[in-house]
Amino acid sequence: MADGKRARSINTILFYYIFKIIISSAFIIFIMSIIINEGLKREIIYPANYVESMIIKNMDIYETKEKLEKEDIPPYTDYAVVDDNFNYKYGNISEDKFKEIKDLLEKDYTRDSYYGFLKVVNRDGEKLILNYSLKIRFKNPNIDKLFSYFERDVLIFTFILLIINILCLIIKFTREIGNSILSLKDISKEIENENLDFEIKYTNIKEVNQVVKSMDDMKNELKNSLERQWLNESEKREQISSLAHYLKTPLTIVKGNLQLLEELEEDVDKKEYLNYMDKNISDMEEYIKILINISKNSEENNYSKDYKDIDIKNLLYELLEKSKALALRKNIKINKDFENIVDRKIYANREEIMRIYENILSNAVDFSPVYGEINLDGKIEKDNFIFSVIDSGRGFSDESLKKATKEFYMDDISRGRKNHYGMGLFITKKLVDKYNGKINISNTKDGNGKVEIILPVK
Known part of the structure; x- marks a missing residue:
């Protein structure tokens, strides 16, 4: 902004961006929560306790139905029906996996880091073993395979969004500060190039504007100083030029008279003195020409x-x-x-x-x-x-x-x-x-x- 009246301090700008980071991060988390809740409402995804709640709901079926079918078992749940001596009868758990689960049950383990949760339902002369995990699952099995660790994936994705958000705001903050600093560089370059007829543009940062104000004062003082110097040099050149021209006329007259005397003088010694004087006057004329040239050159250097x-x-x-x-x-x-x-x-x-x-x-x-x-x-x-x-x-x-x-x-x-x-x-x-x-x-x-x-x- 041109006048800098709406400028803020660096601390204010910093706190403003910190506030934006907090608000925007909270907004990202809020949006992710809404997406997950909407998925639960529309039953696109199952909640983490979905399988467990279905087991409780269907407990009567598990205890009384003569032969259980796959459709009776909740999705994403493995099961095995065994006799009271844990001899495998039927189910979708492989025999090798069943042997490991049997060992766990004999040790009274109902939860394992690898197999998840184990639940035993007593039936008439049989036992139903259910193996499931408590985590969010997609209703569509194909999608569930892609996001088999949904909670972890959501956390990673949310974290990435937060990092991108923070980086964008940091870049915007540094760019705002950087552009203000660059304005100082531009001012310095103009002054270095002796271009003092330019308008100072203030930034939106108070601390930078203080420096800009000092540089503006320096620029104006330098401009005034150079103008005074130029006027002094101009007067000096005019005085030198005038003096040189004033000297040129009497020297021309003296030289003409000397040359006339040389022609009329017959005495050799006097003629030699006259020649010496003539030569020195010629030297003085050369110096006057040089003074005039210096004056012209100085003038041309200022305007060429x-x-x-x-x-x-x-x-x-x-x-x-x-x-x-x-x-x-x-x-x-x-x-x-x-x-x-x-x-x-x-x-x-x-x-x-x-x-x-x-x-x-x-x-x-x-x-x-x-x-x-x-x-x-x-x-x-x-x-x-x-x-x-x-x-x-x-x-x-x-x-x-x-x-x-x-x-x-x-x-x-x-x-x-x-x-x-x-x-x-x-x-x-x-x-x-x-x-x-x-x-x-x-x-x-x-x-x-x-x-x-x-x-x-x-």
Whole structure:
């Protein structure tokens, strides 16, 4: 329920289900009793004392009738007529069974665990021996054979019904509790995915609703915090962008004047100073461009939701062509090893994915010598697309392996390159993190630099 006003405590729900178990179990026993009583009324089944009551009813016949017939004997009763010395005359008890019964009677046993009850009726110069059992029997002999132990079968069947009833109610109870617990998991997942614009749904359990209320408060506080953070970052980006543009104009004027002075200046030493100043101003312009790009990238990362399925096989060959184009200026050879590339896709913004791989390809070209080699490796492992680039440069220093993805980090000495502003791998890492991926930076056994990108696939 949406507002949780009709929620109950776990104890109340537990007692409710215990009560239902008691009531439903009593109902099952009551129904079984009605079925048995109805069977007795309709004489579909005989009561346990039926044979004994028929013997008492027919006692005069047993004592006086000259010759007894099978029809005179109650159903499900064995009989034997003997003389006063217990010599067998006639009946439906076999002689072997009679011998055992005779031994029991001589010991004054009238009940035996195997043969049941024994009753002796005195007749004129004879004795009637009746052998019967006290248990519920079916009137139809065929049905009676199927349920020869009716009381036991009824108890077992009733017990099974009770167990099924209890199990069903326990399953219903656990499902009710479980569904409420699952709602907490759903809320946690939404918050984990940074989806904070959803309506909290309360359950019918008070204790769970207390947790839901706390999570709702946390969600709202997190949402407000993220909105404040976004506003602060947005203002910061605007300030950086504005400052960068303000700096760009005077630097352009200064650079133009320096270049004019270089053309007019004839003194070699002064001209060298002017060249040095011009070069540093060019560096400053590069930094300003980077600041503007950072501002744009941050903005795009917040709003780029144009996600599509990107076929990995097509992506690999597109990257291969891109790397060949980048390598032309230094006559670098591109080697590829694309294995186990099945029909898998990456769900992402295409421009951002291309930017990830273009950055590491561009770095590899920059740090490789003229006529060097770059090795591209692409493969699918489990649910990940792994793409690595190995250049033929001097590899990363120990410090670079730790800090290469930091903003503005430069390691020009170890990698042998000038005018590198330390932003490529930083931006790459930010984009990889956005897609729950991973970037690994290492050196090969030959000492060359290696960058590996791991992204989840569909």
